[in-house]
Amino acid sequence: MRILFLVQGEGRGHLTQAISLGQILRGAGHKVVGAMVGTSPGRNIPSFFHEQIFAPVHHFAAPNIIYKAHGGGMNVGRTIAKHLAHLPKYLKSLHRIHETVRQINPDLIVSFYDTYGGLYNTIYRSGIPMICIAHQYLLLHPKFVFPENSRLNRFLINLNSKSTSWLSAKRLALSFREIPSAPELKISVLPPLLRKEVTRLTPQNGAFILVYMTHHSLSKQVINWHLKHQEVELHCFWDNPDASEEFTFDSTLTFHQINSEKYLRMLATCRALVTTAGFESVCEAMYLGKPVMMVPVPNHFEQECNAIDGVISGAGVMSRSFDLSVIFDYLPKHIDQSAKFRAWYNCGQEMFVKEIGEFEKSIDMRRKMQSEI
Known part of the structure; x- marks a missing residue:
């Protein structure tokens, strides 16, 4: 056809x-x-x-x-x-x-x-x-x-x-x-x-937290949390048209322009993902066995639904803001759903x-x- x-x-x-x-x-x-x-x-x-x-x-x-x-x-x-x-x-x-x-x-x-x-x-x-x-x-x-x-x-x-x-x-x-x-x-x-590029990745447990946001205006919340927890390494992907390809805020916070290959490579090696509650990003993390903190964009009902459905499916935890302390509180409780998710995906x-x-x-x-x- x-x-x-x-x-x-x-x-x-x-x-x-x-x-x-x-x-x-x-x-x-x-x-x-x-x-x-x-x-x-x-x-x-x-x-x-x-x-x-x-x-x-x-x-x-x-x-x-x-x-x-x-x-x-x-x-x-x-x-x-x-x-x-x-x-x-x-x-x-x-x-x-x-x-x-x-x-x-x-x-x-x-x-x-x-x-x-x-x-x-x-x-x-x-x-x-x-x-x-x-x-x-x-x-x-x-x-x-x-x-x-x-x-x-x-x-x-x-x-x-x-x-x-x-x-x-x-x-x-x-x-x-x-x-x-x-x-x-x-x-x-x-x-x-999911793209085949995701399925070809080999997950590893890294030390940094990966952040993905649908709009660069949300970066202010990440920066506010970071200034109180500068010991935590963060890598963030955003769509800021005024920023360079890679913007180093300081030694433990880096912003990256959206780049598919780079993002997936870092997703496979991060400790956990923090993201606005887009369906695709959560699926990729579940396939790779990465815990997710889902932050629905305010006044975005669809994302709120995605987050609730993701929690029911065992993807991770929901938060109302980019307070990354929520994901650190959740990590010890997380049960890896990647085997079950991959069986469904296959x-x-x-x-x-x-x-x-x-x-x-x-x-x-x-x-x-x-x-x-």
């Missing part, structure tokens, strides 16, 4: 999932014919994606989250206002996606939680089947455990997940652990998608090939009908 990816470009997780699935699909004889990726001001698509997707990359303007200064979390008001102000631009992006699909004419579209996925299906009705993949679709599952007193937030995030997958053929929900699928909701629960390749391969017969029929017209 000729498969076209539609990828949400915000954060690292959806991009790395697309790379991983591309590796699996090519190994099964399919062809990834392109990747359409949403971009926004101040957030460039990391170079590793262009290098490792092995397909033409098409960019389009997409909505993004706006954060408050100094680690204050998501600014809901400004985010909504900006999206409304840029609505004409986003409608042009939707048309650009349609034109790209028409030019490439794929057999299947795989959307990685892209904002435009459901709108594209609803407005343009291309007739090309779409599969939607994300951890967020697990939140639609009746067995998912939510934070207490979160009915409104639960409704809103699930409304968004439904909107990204309107008229899709199937939702593939990525999970830290095995959970029965919910076919009545078009939900198939599958293992995480089921993934066969499961993904099967889920996507189910469309081949209908696609062959569509090709035949097109050739007869």
